[in-house]
Amino acid sequence: MKEYFLLQYKMTNRKFVKFGIPIVIGYILLLFGFIWASEYLFSKTTVLAKYLYLLLGLFSVSKLSNRGRNDFLKSYFKEYNKLRIIENCIVIFPFVAYFLYKGILLFIPVIIILAILMTLVKFNRAFNYTIPTPFSKYPFEFSVGFRKTFYIFPIAYYVAYESIIVGNFNLGLFSILLIYAVMLSYYSYVENEYYVWSYKLSAKDFLIRKIKTGVYYSVLLSAPVVFALGVSFYKELELILSFLLISICFLVTIILAKYSAYPNKMNLSQGVLIALGVLVPPIFIGIIPYFYLESIKRLKNILHD
Amino acid sequence: MIKIENLYKYYGKKEVLKDINISFEKGKIYGVVGENGSGKTTLFRCIAGLEKHKGEISSDIEKLKNSLGLLFTEPYFFSKITGKEYIQLLSNARGVKLANIEEKNIFDLPLNEYASSYSTGMKKKLGLLAVLLQENDCYIFDEPFNGVDIQSNIIVTEIIHKLKELGKTVIMSSHIFSTLSDTCDEIYMLDKGELVKRVLKKDFDELEKEMKLVTIGNKIEMLNLK
Numbered sequence: 269m270k271e272y273f274l275l276q277y278k279m280t281n282r283k284f285v286k287f288g289i290p291i292v293i294g295y296i297l298l299l300f301g302f303i304w305a306s307e308y309l310f311s312k313t314t315v316l317a318k319y320l321y322l323l324l325g326l327f328s329v330s331k332l333s334n335r336g337r338n339d340f341l342k343s344y345f346k347e348y349n350k351l352r353i354i355e356n357c358i359v360i361f362p363f364v365a366y367f368l369y370k371g372i373l374l375f376i377p378v379i380i381i382l383a384i385l386m387t388l389v390k391f392n393r394a395f396n397y398t399i400p401t402p403f404s405k406y407p408f409e410f411s412v413g414f415r416k417t418f419y420i421f422p423i424a425y426y427v428a429y430e431s432i433i434v435g436n437f438n439l440g441l442f443s444i445l446l447i448y449a450v451m452l453s454y455y456s457y458v459e460n461e462y463y464v465w466s467y468k469l470s471a472k473d474f475l476i477r478k479i480k481t482g483v484y485y486s487v488l489l490s491a492p493v494v495f496a497l498g499v500s501f502y503k504e505l506e507l508i509l510s511f512l513l514i515s516i517c518f519l520v521t522i523i524l525a526k527y528s529a530y531p532n533k534m535n536l537s538q539g540v541l542i543a544l545g546v547l548v549p550p551i552f553i554g555i556i557p558y559f560y561l562e563s564i565k566r567l568k569n570i571l572h573d
Numbered sequence: 574m575i576k577i578e579n580l581y582k583y584y585g586k587k588e589v590l591k592d593i594n595i596s597f598e599k600g601k602i603y604g605v606v607g608e609n610g611s612g613k614t615t616l617f618r619c620i621a622g623l624e625k626h627k628g629e630i631s632s633d634i635e636k637l638k639n640s641l642g643l644l645f646t647e648p649y650f651f652s653k654i655t656g657k658e659y660i661q662l663l664s665n666a667r668g669v670k671l672a673n674i675e676e677k678n679i680f681d682l683p684l685n686e687y688a689s690s691y692s693t694g695m696k697k698k699l700g701l702l703a704v705l706l707q708e709n710d711c712y713i714f715d716e717p718f719n720g721v722d723i724q725s726n727i728i729v730t731e732i733i734h735k736l737k738e739l740g741k742t743v744i745m746s747s748h749i750f751s752t753l754s755d756t757c758d759e760i761y762m763l764d765k766g767e768l769v770k771r772v773l774k775k776d777f778d779e780l781e782k783e784m785k786l787v788t789i790g791n792k793i794e795m796l797n798l799k
Binding site: 398399404406407411415416457459460461462469570571 | 621622623636638639643645649651652653654655657658659661662663665666667668685686687707
C-alpha cells in the first residue's frame with residue numbers, strides 16, 4: 269500500500285515536471301491556488317458557500333470512484349478498503365482544514381463521513397446512460413463537456429436565482445463565473461491529431477470555427493443567467509455585460525492557448541500569460557493575437573495549410 | 574494517383590521506412606502486408622501527412638489530405654461521444670452535410686450510445702462508416718477486418734469492391750491473407766521498413782505459400798507439442 273501512495277506522489281510530481289514547473293513550486297502554487305479559490309468562493313457566496321464547498325469536496329472524491337479503477341485496485345491490493353478510505357481522506361483533507369479555519373465545525377464530520385461512504389460507491393456502466401445534449405450538431409467540446417458537467421448548470425442557475433431573491437448582485441456574477449469556469453474546462457482536453465487533421469479547413473478557418481462554436485454555445489448556456497440578472501439588476505446591466513464580455517474573451521484565449529501548444533498540453537508559459545490576463549483583463553488585447561499567431565503556426569503543419 | 578518516391582522515415586536514429594517507391598493508381602485496391610512493426614502503419618501515416626519524412630509523396634489530387642479517408646487499426650473515441658455524433662464530427666470536418674445518419678447505418682450500430690462503450694468490432698465498423706460518409710477519393714484502411722464479425726466482413730469486402738467500381742483508390746493492410754486476395758489488385762510486402770516484394774493478382778497464391786513457408790518454417794516443431 270505504501271508503494272501505491274509513493275507511486276501516486278511520483279505521478280503527481282511528473283505532472284508538474286511535464287507542465288514545466290519545479291516540483292516544490294508546483295505544490296506551493298497548488299496550495300495557494302486552493303486557498304485563493306476557497307477564499308473567493310466564501311467571499312462571493314456567503315449564504316451557500318459551505319454547501320457548495322461540501323459539494324466541491326465530494327465531487328473531487330467522486331473522481332476516484334470509477335468502477336474500472338476500483339476493480340483494478342481490488343484485484344491488486346488486499347487492503348483495498350483501507351487504501352480507498354485513506355485515499356479519499358487525503359483528497360478531502362484540504363476541505364476539512366479550510367472548514368476548520370473557517371470555524372464551520374459541524375461540516376467537518378459530515379464531509380469526512382460522506383467521503384468515507386463514497387468508497388462504497390462505484391460508477392459503473394449503468395451510469396453510462398447517454399445524457400441528452402443540445403450540442404450534438406457541432407461535436408465535440410460542448411457535447412462531451414456538457415455530459416461530464418451537466419449537474420453544475422442547475423446549481424449555477426440556482427445560485428443566480430438565489431442572488432436575485434436575496435438581492436446579492438455579486439452572487440449573481442459568481443454564477444456566471446461558475447458557468448464559464450466549467451466551460452473553460454471543456455478545452456483542457458487535447459484531442460488526438462486525427463481530429464484536427466480531418467478538417468478540410470485552413471488553420472485560420474479552423475480556429476474561427478472553433479471560436480464561433482465555443483462563443484455561440486457558451487452564450488447559449490449563460491443566457492438564462494445573464495437575462496435574469498439583467499432584468500433583476502437592470503441598473504448594473506453594463507457591468508453584467510462587461511463581465512460576460514470578459515468571460516467570452518477568456519474563453520477565446522483558452523481556445524487559442526490550447527492550439528498554440530497543440531498537439532502538446534498547455535505549458536507553464538501559456539499558464540502564466542493566462543493568469544496575467546485574469547489579473548489584468550486588458551492584457552487580453554496582447555495575449556489573444558499572440559496565441560492566435562502561435563496557434564496558426566502549430567495548426568499549419570497538421571492541416572497542411 | 575499517389576506516388577511515393579525515395580521515402581525514408583526515422584524515429585530518432587531508428588530507420589522505420591527505407592527507400593520506399595510505390596505508385597497507387599486510381600480505381601485500384603492495394604494491399605500492404607508485413608509482420609508487426611514492419612512499418613505499415615508508419616507508411617500510412619506518412620501518406621496521410623501525419624508524419625514528417627524524407628522523400629516525396631505526391632498526388633494528382635490538389636490536397637490529398639482533404640480527400641483521404643483514414644481508418645486506423647484502433648480508432649480513437651472520446652469518452653462521452655455517441656456513434657452518431659462521431660459520424661457528425663467527421664462529416665462536419667470535411668464539410669459534408671449528412672441528412673439522415675440512421676438510414677446509412679448499414680452495420681446496425683447503436684448510434685445513440687457512447688462510442689467508447691462499443692466492442693472492438695463495433696468501433697471498427699463505426700470508424701469505417703464515418704470515413705465512408707466523408708465521400709473521399711482515396712482510402713487507407715489499416716486492418717479493416719480486425720475484430721469485425723463474419724457478416725460485417727462480407728459487407729466490408731463488398732464495400733471495398735464498390736469503392737473500386739467508383740474509381741477510388743484503396744490502400745489497406747490486413748493480417749488475414751484471404752481478405753487481401755479477395756479484394757486487392759496488387760500486394761506490397763514490407764519487411765523491417767523495406768519494400769521487398771510487389772505481387773500482382775495472378776501470383777497471390779504463390780505469395781501465400783511463400784509467406785507460410787517463410788513465416789512458419791520449423792517453428793511449430795520447436796514447440797514440441799504433445
